[in-house]
Amino acid sequence: MSGFQYVVLIPIIPFLMFLLIGLVGHKMKPALAGLIGTTGLFISTVLSYITAYQYFFVSGKVNGVYEKIIAFNTVWLQLTDKLHIDLGVLIDPISVMMLVVITTVSLMVHIYSNGYMKGERGFQRFFAFLGLFSFSMLGLVLATNIFQMYIFWELVGVSSFLLISFYYDKPSAVAAGKKAFIVTRFADLGFLVGILLLSYYTNTFDFVSLTTPGCPAIVQAAGITFMGISVVTLALVLIFMGGAGKSAMFPLHIWLPDAMEGPTPVSALIHAATMVVAGVYLVARLFPIFALTAPSALTIVAYVGGFTSLFAAVIACTQNDIKRVLAYSTMSQIGYMMLALGVSGYGGEDGLGFMASNFHLFTHAMFKALLFLGAGSIIHAVHSNLMTEMGGLRKYLPITHITFLIACLTIAGVPFLSGFFSKDEILTAAYHHDKILFFVEYAVAGLTAFYMFRLYFNVFWGEDRHYHHTPHESPLIMTLPLMFLAFASIFAGYLPFSELVTSDGAGFESHLEMPIAAASVGIGLLGIFVAWVMYKKPSGAPVKMATTFKHLYKWSYNKFYMDEVYLFVTKKIIFNNISKPVAWFDRHVVDATMNGFAWAANYASFNIRDLQSGQLQKYAFVFISGVVVLVLSFVYFFMN
Amino acid sequence: MLNAGIPMEAFLVVSTLMFFAGVYGFLTRRNLITILMSVELILNSVNINFLVFNRFLFPDKLQGHFFSLFIIAIAAAEAAVAIAIIINIYRHFNTINVEDVDKMRY
C-alpha cells in the first residue's frame, strides 16, 4: 500500500556486508573489504534519503498528519495466543529521521575509517562489525514493536561490545567492552521486565496500537495498580531504565567514558551519534504513553536527564583525555535530549520539547560525530589521547582545526549554527515547564561552552609539545567526512523540524523566544571567554582554579568516584560476597551433604563389622537374639 | 495308661529345659564336640515335644512319632559329617576349641 517496501533493504544491505566481510573478509585485501563495506552503506544512505524525501515531502502526510506506515511485517515468533514477536519496518517521522542520521554518520565513519584504520590488523573485521552495527541500529529504529526493538537493542549492545573490544589484545579495551556490555545488560533487564509487564496488561507489543492516543489496552492497564503505582508507570520506568543504560544516564553512565577504548571512528558512530541516543529514541517512540498515561514517569525522565547533563558537564571540565571529555559531553547532551522529552507535552505546541529533543538529537549527531572524527584526526596525528601532550596543533592540522572549531561553536550554542537552534528550543521548552530544570540546563550551557573551548584552546593553541614526529594533516579520505559534517553542523539547524518531527505527527509553528535565546547565547559566550582567558595561553589560572575549588576539582577529576562505587559493588559485593560464598556453599554444603551419604554408609559399614566376628557362637547368639527380639516384639505388637 | 500320673506339662517342662540347655550349651561351650552334643540336646527336646503331643493330644495318628524317628536318624547323619569335619579341623588347627576357629571374619 505504501510503496515503502524497499526500506527493508536499508538494514539488510549492511547485514549482507557483515556476512560477506565476516565470512570471507580475511581472504580479501583490506582495501577491497573497506570498499565493499563503504559502498554497501552508501547504497543504504541513498535509500534513506529517498525514503526521507518520499515520506516527508511526497506521500507521508495524510490530512496534515504524518502517518505511521507499516511497510513490512512478519510474525517471527508466536508466544501466547495474543502476543507475538514480529519483525517489520515502521515508518514515521522519528524513524525516518533516525534513518537519515544513522546512515549519514555511518557512511561518514565508513569513509573516514578507510583512512583511519589503514594498516591496522583486523581491518576487515572492523568493517564487518561496522556493518553489523549499522544493521542492528537500523533494525532498532525501524522496529514495529517493542520486542523487535529489544532484539535489535541487544544486537546493538553486542556490536558495541565487539567494537569497543576491537583491540582485543589490549586488556583495558577488553575490560571496557565487558563493562559496557554488562552495565547495559543490567539496564536491559529493566527494559525486559518493563516489556513483560506492559505486554501482560496490554496484550500487545505493537507500537502502532500502543502509541495511538487513547489506546484502550493502555487506558485499561493504567487503572491497574501495583503497590500503589500504576502498572503502566512502573513498566515505563523500567523501560526507561533500559534507555538510560544505553544512553548512559546517571547512574548507568559509567561504561561510556571507558568505551572510548574503542577505535575513534567507533566512538563517533556508536558512542556519540547513534547508539547512545537509542534511549532517547525509545522514550520518543513510546512518548504518547509517557505523556498521556504516565506523566510521573516522564518527570523521572526529565530529572534524570537534567541531573546527568549537569553531572557530566562538571566532570567534563576537568578531564584530560580528549575523547573522555567528548564522552562526558555526549552524556551531557543526551541529558539535554532526555530532559527535553521529559518536559514535553503531547500534541501541537505542547510537544515542543519532543520536537526539540529530536532536533537536538539530529544536530548533535552531526556535530558530535564531527568532534569525534576530528579528535580521531588529532590522535592520528599525535598518537596520544591526552590534552597535556597536545598544543599548538592549528598550524599542523588546518582542516581539522577549522572543522573542530565549527563543531565547538555549534555545541556552545553560538547563534545561527545548528546547535543554537536545537538547544534553544530545549531551553524554551524547559522554561515553560519547570524552572529548576531550566536553570540547570542554563548552567550546563555555560559549562558546555567552557569545557569545549578548554579542549579547543588546549589542543590547537598554547605551546607546541614535544612530538615524536611532526604532526601532519590527515589524508583527504579522512578530512572529507569532516568537511561534510561541518557543513551539516552549520546548516542542519535550518531544517523545519517543527513541521516534520512532532509528537503527534502534525506540524506546528515554532519560533525563537528572544529573551531565552539571548540569555543562552550570553552564557555560552561567557563560557568561551573564560576558557579563552584560562587556556588560550599557558597561565596559572587553571591551577589556581583547581586549588580554589580543591574538593570539587578532585571529585570531578575522579568522576565523583562512580567507578569506585561500581567496583565496590561488583568486586566486593557480588564477586566476593555472593559468588564466592555460593561456590563455597555448593562445594562444602550441598556437595558435602551428598558425599556425606557415602561417608555415612562407609562409616556404618565399618562399625558393624564386629558383628561378623568369625566366632561361631557369637553368630548363634545373634541368631537367637534375633529370634527372641522378633518374638517379643511381635507378640507385644499383635497381642495388645 | 502307662504314665497316667505324669501330666503333659511335666514333659513339656523337661523338653523346654532341654531346649534351653542345648541353646545355652551351644553358646557357651568351647569344645566343638560339646557343641555338637548341645545340638543333640535341642533335637532331643524337639523329639520329646513331638512324642508328647502325639501321645497326649493326637493319639489317633502317628505323625509325631514318625517325625521324631526321622529326626533321630538325621541327627546321626549330621553328627557323622560334623565329626568328620571336626577331625579335619583338628588337622589344620591342632585344636577343637571353637574360639580358635575364626580365621575368616569381618
Add this chain to the structure above:
Amino acid sequence: MGILSFLVLIPTLTIIAILFTNDKKQARLVSAIGTGVQLILAGVLVWMYLTERSAGNTAQMLFTQDIMWYPTFNIHYAVGVDGISVAMIALTAVVLFAGIFASWEVEFLNREFFISLILLSSGVFGFFISLDLFTMFLFYELAVIPMYLLIGIWGTGPKEYSAMKLTLMLMGGSAFLLVGILGIYMNSAAAGQPLTFNLIEIAKISIPIEAQRFFFPLTFIGFGVLGALFPLHTWSPDGHASAPTAVSMLHAGVLMKLGGYGCFRVAMYLMPEAAHEMAWIFIILTTISVVYGAYGAIVQKDLKYINAYSSVSHCGLVIFALLMMNKTAMDGAILQMISHGLMTALFFALIGMIYGRTHTRNIYEMGGLMKVIPFLSVVYVIAGLASLGLPGLSGFVAEMTVFVGAFQHADTFHRVATIIVTTSIVVTAVYILRVVGILLLGPIKNEEFNHFKDAKWFEKLSTITLLLMIAAIGLAPLWLSNMIQHSLIPIIQKLAVTTGI
C-alpha cells in the same frame, strides 16, 4: 517396522559393526557413518512429521507402533512421537553426530569409546520415542549407565570419583523414579480395568489425588536429579569436568534433557493436580537453581566447571518454565532444552578442543587465544553470545519465550520468582564475558601458544554443525515453536481441566 524403531535399531547395528572393525580408523569411520545415517533419519523424521501434520493428521502421537511385550503387566513396546519428541530426537542426532567428530582422535580403547557413546545415545533415542513407562524407564537407565565407563575410562582429573558420584546420583534419582512409575502404574486404571504403562492411556483417567501427592514428588525428583534440580545437581560440575569431550557434550546436551522431558511428560502430565499443589516448592528450588548456578559460575576457574554451573542455571530454567504450566512457558522450556543442548554441546566441544591444545582448563593459565586459534575462538564467542541470549541465536528465543510465559501469572509469588530468574541474564553475561575476556582476548599468555594450529576439518565439522543449528533456531524459530506448541496442547489441557482453570 516403523521409522521410530530404526532410531534404536541403527545405533545397535552401528555398535555391532564397530565390533567387527580392526583399528581406530575403521571404528571412527563406522561410527561417523552410523551417526550420520541417524542424523539423516532424524531429518527425515522431522520432515515426515511436518508433512503428516500439514496433511491434517491431528493424532496426539504419530508413527505409533504397539507390540505387546509382557501381557501380565500390560507392558508394550509402544512408540510414537509428537512435535516435542521429534525436536528432541533431532537434537540428539545432531549432538551425537557432532560428538563423534569432536572425539575423532580418541586414541585409548577407541572402539570401546564409540560403542559406549552410541549405546548411550540409543538409550536416549529410545527414551524419547517411548510411550510406555516401562520401556521409557528401561531406556532411561540404559542411557545413564554407560556414563560410568565413559567418564571413568576416558575422563580426566578425579575421574573415578566423578564417575561414581554421577552414576550413583543419577541412579539414585531413578530409584525414586521407579517407585513413582510403579505408583502410577498401580493407579493407572479404574477398578476392574487392566492396569497399563501406556502414557496416553493413563492420561485419559485421573489418578487419585492421594496417590498423586505421594508419587508426584518421587517422579519429579527422580527426573529432576537428571535435570540438575537444586540441591541435587552436584553430580553435574564434577561429572562434566571429568568427562571426555563427547561425553560432556552428550550428557549436558542431551542426557540432562531427559530429566526435563520426563518431568513434564510423566510427572506433570499424569499427575496434574499434585503438580499444581506442589509446584511452589519446585519453583522455589528451580529459582534458586537458576540464580545460584549463574553466580556459582562467576568464580570458577575451570572452563568445564563454568559450563557445568551454567548448565545448572539453564536447566533450572527449563524446569522452572515447565512449572509455570502454560503453553508459552512450556514451549519456552522445550526450546530452552534444545537451545541449551546445542550450545552447551558446542561449548564442551570447544573446551575439549582448546584443552587438547593447551592441556589446561584453568582460565588463568590461558589468554589471547583469539590470536592463535581464531576459528575456535570466534566460535567460542558465538557460543557464549548464544548462551547469554543474543537475539539471532537460539538462546534468546528460548529465554524470551520462557520469560513471557512465566509472566502470564499475575500473582506476586510467580512474578517475583520470574523477575529473580530474569536477573540471571545479567549474571550470565558476566560469567560469559569474564571467560571470553580472560581466555580469548588480551595478550597471549604463554609463548607456547604461538605454535598452536587452528581447528582441523573434523573439529570444524563438529562445531559448524552445532553452530548452524543454533543460528537456524535463532533466526527462524517460528516453525519449531509452532510444532512444539501444537504438541503441548493435550498436556496443557490436562493440566488446565483438572484444576478447573
Add this chain to the structure above:
Amino acid sequence: MNLNSFLLMRHEIVLIAVALIILIAEIFTSEQNKGRIRGLAIILFALNTIIGFFPATTGTLFGGMFTTIPLHIVVKNILNIGTLIVLIQSNAWLKTEENSDKFPEFYVLLISTLVGMFYMISAGDFLMFYLGLELATIPLAALVAYDRFRSQSAEGGIKLILSSAFSSGIMLYGISMIYGMYGSIYFDMLSPAMAMNSLTILAFIFFFAGMAFKISLVPFHLWAADVYEGAPVNITSYLSVISKGAAVFILTVILFKVFPTISDLWQKVVWVIAVMTMTIGNLFAIRQQNLKRFIAFSSISQAGFFLLGVIGGNEMGMTAIVYYMLVYIFSNLGVFGVIAIISNKSGKENMDDYNGLYHTNPMLSLTMMLALFSLAGIPPVAGFFGKFFLFTAAAQKGFYILVLIATINTIISLYYYLLIVKAMFINKSENPIPYFKSDFYTKLGLGICIAGLVIVGFASGIWETISKLAFGM
C-alpha cells in the same frame, strides 16, 4: 497307587540315577581313564536337564507328603539349569591335581543336595520338607569342607554344619509347637486351622528363623560370609544360587500355603527382615576386598530383594521370585564363573588383583560386567527385569516404602558392583592377571550365562510361562 505314580518323582529319580551311574562308573573306571567321568557327569546331567523339560504329570504321593505341580517342575528345571552351569564351571577346578582322586564324590554329593532340594520343593508336609532340607544341607557341609588342604574350607564346613544343625533345631522346635497346637504336619490341613495367638507367633518365628538361616537373611545370615569364603569357589556359587533359590521358593510356598491366615504377621516380619537384609548386606559388602566374601554379602542383600516377592503373598510375587531365581542364576553364576576361573588359574581372589583385567582378558571382564550389571538391575540385561517385577509385585500390595528402600539399596549395591567394574576397566595395574586361554567348558559355562542374561529379559515368554503356572497354583 501304582508304579506309574512314581513318575511324579521323575526329576528326583533321574537325578538319583545320575548319581548312581557316576558312582558305578567310578568303580569300574581305571585310574588313568578317571578323567572321563567328568565328561560323563556333565553329559548325564545335561540329559537330566533335558528330560526335565519333557511333559510331566502332576499329582500327589504318599498321602500328600509329596506333591508335584507344574510350577514345581519349572523351579526344578531352573535349578537343574543352574546346577548344570555349576558343573560345567567346576570342570576346570576338578581337573586340578589335588582333586584327581576324589572328584566323583563331588558329583555325588552335589547331586544329593539337589535331590534334597527337589524333595523340599515338592514337600506336602513338614516331614518331607525337613528331610529334603537336611538332605540338601548335610552333603553341602561336606562339599564346603571338600578342600582338605585349606584350613578355611574346614572352618567353613564346621561353621555350616553346626549352625545349620542349630537352626534346624530351632526350626523343628517351632514345627513341633505347630504340631502341638494344630495336630497336623500337613500343609493343607494346617492352613485352615491356623489362628493368631502368642504361641503361633512364637512357633512361626522359630520356623521362620530356621528358613531365614538357609536363605541367609539378616540377622540369621552371619554364617554365610565365612562359609562362602571358606568353600571352594564353585561350591560357593552353588550355595549362593541354587541352595538359596530353592530355600526362598519353599519359604514362599509355605508362607502362602500354611500361614495365609496370619499373613498380617508374616508380612510385617518379612518387611522388617527384608529391610535389614538388604541394608546390612549392602553395608557389609561395601568394604569387602575378597571377591568371594564380597559376593557372599551381595547375595545376602539379594536375598532381601527376593523377600519383596515373598511379601506380596500372591501369584505375581511367586512368579517374580521364580523368575528372579532364573535371572539370579545366570547373573551370579556369571560372576562366580569368572571368579572361579581367575581363582583357579592364578589363585587371586582380591579386588585389587582384578585391576586392569580388561586389558588382558577382555571377554572375562565383559562377562563379569554384564553379570554385575544384572545383579545391580541395570538394563538391558535380565536383572533389570527381574528386579522390576519383584518391585512391581511388592508395589501391587502397596508396600511402596519397602520398594523405595529396596531401590535405594540397589543404588548402594550398584556402588560396590561398580567398584569391581572400576577395577577391571579403569584401574591400572603393575602386574595384571595374565591372559588365559579358556577351555571349552569354561567358555560354555560363561556362554550360557551371557545368553541367559541377554535373552531372559527380552523374551517375555519365559515370564509369561511361569506366570501362568503360578496363577494356577
